[in-house]
Amino acid sequence: MCQPMRPPEPNERLISFIVPALNAAATLGACLDAILRARPAGSSRQVLLIDNGSTDQTAEIARQRGIRVISAPGLTVAAMRNLGARLAEGHLLAFVDADCVIAPDWIEKGLANFADPDVGAVGSPTHVRDRATWVETTWALHRHRENRRRRVEWLPTENLLIRRTAFHESGGFNDALITCEDVDLCYRVGVRCRIVNDPETRCIHLGEAQTLMGFFKKEAWRGRGNLSGFFSHRLRLSELPSVLLPLHHGLWALVFLGAMGYWLASGSWLPALVAATMLLLPPSILALHTGVRTRQIRCFPQLMSLYMAYAAARSTAMLASALPSSLLTRRGARASCLPAKAGRSELLDETIPARPSKAR
Numbered sequence: 001m002c003q004p005m006r007p008p009e010p011n012e013r014l015i016s017f018i019v020p021a022l023n024a025a026a027t028l029g030a031c032l033d034a035i036l037r038a039r040p041a042g043s044s045r046q047v048l049l050i051d052n053g054s055t056d057q058t059a060e061i062a063r064q065r066g067i068r069v070i071s072a073p074g075l076t077v078a079a080m081r082n083l084g085a086r087l088a089e090g091h092l093l094a095f096v097d098a099d100c101v102i103a104p105d106w107i108e109k110g111l112a113n114f115a116d117p118d119v120g121a122v123g124s125p126t127h128v129r130d131r132a133t134w135v136e137t138t139w140a141l142h143r144h145r146e147n148r149r150r151r152v153e154w155l156p157t158e159n160l161l162i163r164r165t166a167f168h169e170s171g172g173f174n175d176a177l178i179t180c181e182d183v184d185l186c187y188r189v190g191v192r193c194r195i196v197n198d199p200e201t202r203c204i205h206l207g208e209a210q211t212l213m214g215f216f217k218k219e220a221w222r223g224r225g226n227l228s229g230f231f232s233h234r235l236r237l238s239e240l241p242s243v244l245l246p247l248h249h250g251l252w253a254l255v256f257l258g259a260m261g262y263w264l265a266s267g268s269w270l271p272a273l274v275a276a277t278m279l280l281l282p283p284s285i286l287a288l289h290t291g292v293r294t295r296q297i298r299c300f301p302q303l304m305s306l307y308m309a310y311a312a313a314r315s316t317a318m319l320a321s322a323l324p325s326s327l328l329t330r331r332g333a334r335a336s337c338l339p340a341k342a343g344r345s346e347l348l349d350e351t352i353p354a355r356p357s358k359a360r
Helices: 025-037 058-064 077-087 106-115 134-143 164-169 181-192 212-231 237-266 270-293 297-321
Strands: 011-021 044-051 068-071 090-096 100-102 119-123 159-163 194-197 203-205
Touching (some): 025 044, 044 058, 077 090, 077 181, 090 106, 106 119, 119 181, 134 212, 134 297, 164 181, 181 194, 212 297, 237 270, 237 297, 270 297
Parallel strands (some): 011 044, 119 194
């Protein structure tokens, strides 16, 4: 019989990079090359590619570079990362997405933070590629508006370095979460140790949405985990805006549509004006705040457009998550989101089969 996988004893000079991937051939080569080229800073590295059942050259690209490939179809991205963490041998776990490219000094900059024994994890918001579109550069203003060295509540797992002990003691990722698994993990890690945002752990994200429609679709997918992630841990006041903004937008969008119908029927435009004002007010405030914080107030129209799209996408996602259709198969931007759990294996063929999920 197959036995449960247990994490191997940690190597104190080894960093384990865990890269989840699904049909990532377009960007994976750049991602892995950057990891292999990064200056070691006195450490060695282990790289694990967790393949979610790719049908392109993803696995072959990794094998050509001597990277260990573990085939694990049908898992959530959270379960894929947990699998990589169980197989990792290093005392530090580096979670890097297949469309991310770390800087040459990423390892040494990241390691410097762990001189403080109270630090459990470090990372930073990703940067955009060269020749990025206005959508990419504008949303980067939002993500980098507070990008300075400081203690934070959470960091995105596309660019995260974490102590192995902190990860396992916190219970790892919640396999059931489709999105927002990084927030949920960091909240539990933060109970035990500090999480540090360090802008010097630079990483370029090649997979940012390039168009307004692409941005809407990605945020709609990410928003599917908003409520489940919100209820998976204790209430945090800092989370309320990400939940209340979509709810506010959805409510006032419906009111606005009703007011427009009333205007057409009665000729009274005042209710429509009030509804439109309430609909546009939060995105306007956010755009103004970000523009001032980043000293890019000239980007107010672009910021306004993206905050409106963000609110609409997250509102749509919340509505979809409450409908039976949300129980169907979901595919994310980076990995499959089938709600299945990893089966036990001895890894003789480097394949982790997924068990069929039970009907709910």
